[in-house]
Amino acid sequence: MTTEFRSFVILAGMRTGSNLLEATLNHVKRVTCFGEAFNPYMLGWPGKDELQGISRETREADPMALLAKLFDKPGHLPGFRYFHDHDPRVFDAFMDDQSCAKIILTRNPLDSYVSVRLAWETDQWKLNETETPAEAAITYDGAEFRQMLSETEGFHQRIAHRLQTSGQSGFWLAYEDLRDPDVMTGLLHWLGRRDLDRVNPATDQVPQNPREMAQKVRNFSQMQQDLQAIDPFGLGRVPNFESARGPAVPSFQGCGAGQGLIYMPVQAGSDDPVSDWLAALGPLQADFTQTTLRHWKRDHPGHRSFSVLRHPLHRAWEAFLHLLTQAKPVLRQTLRDIHRVDLPADDALADLSESDLERVFGQFLDFLRRNLNGQTSLPTHPNWASQTEVIAGFARFSTPDMLLREGRLSEDLAQLCAAVGIDDPRLERLAGGAYPEFLDQPDLIRAAKQAYQRDFVSFGFPETP
8 A cells, every 4th residue: 555645854964965856846846845843954945944933942942833734735746855964863764654755865965965065065055057167175174074974874864763663664766866857756656746747957057066076176186095095884893783782770789888889780790899898888779670770870979880800711601501500401402403502411410521511512602603693593692692782782771881791800899989989999899700711722713703793793802712
């Protein structure tokens, strides 16, 4: 079933050709584009203080009033242009409105960047055929361009995700499409104007800078060299097929000593020495809900929160020990039958020799790699989930103030305790864990890096613990 559009929004950016697209649409009867209606620095177009009877002050206080006013045009197709830095309060409203057509306008981001910089230098933002273009050149700034590129990519990803999750589709236009009558006709037909035989692009605007890039950029060679470091295809990214995790608030622990500490544990298989240390330090509260944790925070102004990171190889080893000693038998049997982990029968697990432990642990690391890459039917257990994803899950409610390292807990916790006014941190109660010497084997280190590559990259862990 085709949606009958009653309005539209042009999702674009600066210097993508949105002025030309607006002019083309405004030449069609009963179609009106109201400029950059939600640009925080102007109202529709430069120099206007009122749009459809609504002032900038009214829009600032209630942008939905202007949105409703613009879209309340029976028998008419109204719309506006919206960029990534326009009023974010209206984004959800028009994206959720399936009767609002989404036109996504894109352009080569380097062309957009250079055009923006030239416009700033010349103060020439539109050009008609009677005007003389201002000759100018810019100096390319790599950091500035990468920031603009990041904002543009983030905007497009946000749009695409919202369209996909809501079952909508957009009309994607490139800058080069804007002077193609067939494409403009197709756009208006898609918008519902099947009564139009042909839509010609507006002719009252001409390209401003139809010169070679080398003529528009003073440091053209430097720009070429800088662009080589940009990875448009994401070749350097670390693939992530791991399931997203929730904030795990019930696992958090609040200690009332000093101004208060909140421990956000990265769940592991073994007993947690930090929990034991915290319990000995002062009054402890656990089993939080998000509501009770907010109350606890309000009652402890000046509190600090922290998590403890463990080297991925040690994290995998603790998960393996939990598998051998505490996991449900059905999990072990599934690993035997399906996932090529050569575990002996449960009654013989305690008799595994050191060489057997090393061999089976290597098989477990291979399973971890496949599991974290979404290649197994088993869900990712909290005991072996990547610490990157666990911390990201925390951030869906609250980010820890500090990420401490297991290898230097005493130093880091001493600093943290001093920050909240705990004079006697009793750090002697922290018991260090012991790990088998065979964890230094190169094949196990390689397997751990393959399984936990996101953690190695995100947190800068060395190869060996």
